[in-house]
Amino acid sequence: MFNQQTFKDHSREKHIFNNRILLAGAIIILLLIVLVVRLYYLQIDQHQHFTTLSQNNRLGIKPIPPTRGLIFDRKGTLLADNLPTYTLEIIPEQVENLDQTLKNLSQLIQIRDKDIKNFHRLLKEKRHFEGVPLRFRLNDDEVAKISVNRHNLPGVEIQARLMRSYPLGESTAHVLGYVGRINKKELQKIDNANYKGTNHIGKLGIERTYEKYLHGKVGYQEVETNVRGRTLRVIKQIPPSPGKNLYLTIDIALQQTAMQAFGNEKGALVAIDPNTGQVLSLVSMPTFDPNLFVNGINYDNYNHLNNSPDRPLFNRALLGRYPPGSTVKPFYALAGLELGEITTEETVYCPGWFSISGYSHKYRDWKKWGHGHTSLAKSIIESCDVYYYRLAQRLGIDRMHKFMTGFGFGLLTNIDLIGERRSLMPSREWKRKTMQQSWYPGETLIAGIGQGYMLVTPIQLASSTATLANKGVRLQSHILYATQTQDNENLILLKQKALQKTPVHLEYWRKVIKAMEDVVHSARGTARRIGKDIQYHIAGKTGTAQVFGIGQEAEYKEKETPKHLRDHALFIAFAPADNPHIAVAVIVENGGHGGSIAAPIAGKVIKQYLKDNSINE
């Protein structure tokens, strides 16, 4: 019975299926007839019309790449320009024998193997009718040689193109970055249509961050060509819209002053206007010439830059992470006051070392014999470590972490430059997550003098210093000042953005800032050498960061230590102290003491800026 049932179903299923297949077959034939009718319409009925079109129609579409936006500093000095250069291009479609053509060309002008390799790579990525660049930057002589022989070289064209150039080269390398030829990976990410005819793209720095502003929009030409594909007549043109001009917050004269102040030292300096968050200067030393990269840097040059022990390609201002050392002390002082763990009056006796009760380990002060009775002001002016060991022990790492985060420690500044590294403000949770270990009390003490796990980047330290100068209001740091479209001269200014405010009693600000002024202006201050000959006050704090640990009883002797193991010198400052217009963070790698090496650099920058902008009181 059951079997019969399924058998019956089976034949019914088959019956339905066959009917449906028949129907499908009929529809298919019908639709194929629709296609044939359409083809008949196009190929027989409208044949004459389309033949006429096809004969008259030697229409082609040629992209017109947009002009890249220019980049200026805040005062209108040109930092990135477009210079006309001649490029040798080959249109593969029009070349009969590519190898022969390349051979002929190499007899006329110099073509290196690398050019040919690069050409073949680009060849694969472009359409047959698009020009593929073979040589960039032809000189007049080479242009003449090609032009004379042009009748022998079908498909070879000389294009006048605009090429990016950085007139101030090294001074701007770490801010602007550079453009370079579009590579395969980038090709997949960009809007291909909008990059037709464009060979370059921002690779680093502002050039990359603001690629979308700088690039513009591609235009098209509808052209009539001859049989070989050469343009005879332009029929219609949609002009490209050029990229926007950018004005940066950087003051290039100040930038150059800072670079000179570094001399041969390595390190970084970032200066920020605390009232706006504008980055006035961003220096990473040593630097390099970005013009080398525009058309593909050659192997020797790249090797030289890349393998140099001084790492000129490394942007220390954004990527360098250093222990902040004593520069964190004013911040902790504020934390201690606001959280009630210290007062402005009480003193702490400093014997030159500190230990946690129950442990024998001695946490040493930089001054072997100690600072004696130390008040808050003295702890900043003379940079007493013991005072901050004790303070850190009282605050505990959790409260330290919370307070410091308010000033941007451990956070990204999210500055508009690509590739910033995050600084590090340790906490229990961080250690548990990254090291699967619990927090030790000793680590709190070490963090209290800005050593141990704690790391800052120069840009973050500068931003935190600006926040300090701004009495706790943290503003977004940025480098883009304004944009300008080519057809409208007016500048569109960037709005400033407040991120966070750390509330601290006004009296505490005064005390801490006064102590920071005394770092520069009092007889015992660690940065007293820069405080002379100025009418206004600079508030500052020196710092020295250990590069390698020294044994418990050993002694650090600067003169005897090899240069690359010497301490990093740090200095943070803002001025004028009562109405800050500039906040600076300086790090000199292996520079020794903050007061002797880093502070003078900051001093020069501050004095120059305040003089140029006639801010002195």
Add this chain to the structure above:
Amino acid sequence: MNKRYSRLPSKPMMYHYQPFKRLHIDWILLFGLLCLTSLGFIVLYSASDQNSHLLVRQIIRLVIAFGIMLAIAQISPDKLKRWSIWIYTIGLIMLILVLLFGTIGKGAQRWLNLGFFRFQPSEIMKVAVPMMVAAYLSKHSLPPNLKQLFISLLIIIVPTLLIAKQPDLGTALLTAVAGIFVLLLSGVSWRLIIGLTSSVIAFIPIAWTYLLHDYQRQRVLTLLNPESDPLHTGYHIIQSKIAIGSGGFTGKGWLEGTQSHLQFLPERSTDFIFAVYAEEFGLMGAVLLLLIYLFIILRGLYIATQGQESYSRLLAGSLILTFFIYIFINIGMVNGILPVVGVPLPLISYGGTSMVTLMATFGMVMSIYTHRKLLAN
């Protein structure tokens, strides 16, 4: 000869020994496919500006694809049926992975990079969805009831949405279509079909506003009025129509197509290869190509009706109908009667992925025909 076959007769044989039968090849279908692919190479050689490297690459791909077809033809429909759910599940997982980790090419996230090679899981889904629906439906007696219908629709919709999200609207629709064909063939009543179709039509305005990407909307709009955008998509259609129309009845001759060679007929070795062909071989050639396609389709449909189990019938039927849809969409698009959706012309266009998938489906069709057990006779 004897030595080679000496191992075989130990197995009891159900029907009498035919050496070629063991290869599980349907020679008639194979003949059609060979005609088609040979014609394809002739066109591709011209469309690629006589680029023999490209041609060799395509031939190598085809040999691989034929190999895969042969291999799949050896798998019996019973096994295919049992594997359906696994292939479908793995395909689904890979679609999710592609959304999470896929590499982006040309604005869409379609590729899964396995280190040594990259592939598109959506291609697997084009076959896995009809397999899964057929396997599900054939477990029950046909035609499916309402509950089975909705489960089948769910099987179809989930991968479709995942593919549409990549975003790859063309493949998403084709995947859905393959599944829906299974449903139509299973004998769902016409009333239900009409009801569902009208609700889908009602859904179009919603899809238009929320599901389509800008570029997809642009494509549909350009189709309705190609002159509105003569620089991009419209330019493709205009140029392609000029190429086809100027071909006339006999065509301009092989390698002689002026429009395709001198002008900027875009994508001429891939999506728009039909325009090159129609320009050079005219209406005659175009009809010949359509007849070869029809031959393959009719043979395929015949095989579908010969399937012994509903799974085999539904799968073969839907795969062949999907094959036709590719042809119709591509030629319709190049002729300017359908939107430019980026579907290649089956087994003619340059490119490997779709070719492998198609040959795999023909492998299944062959398996269905050659694995029949001759019980009745």
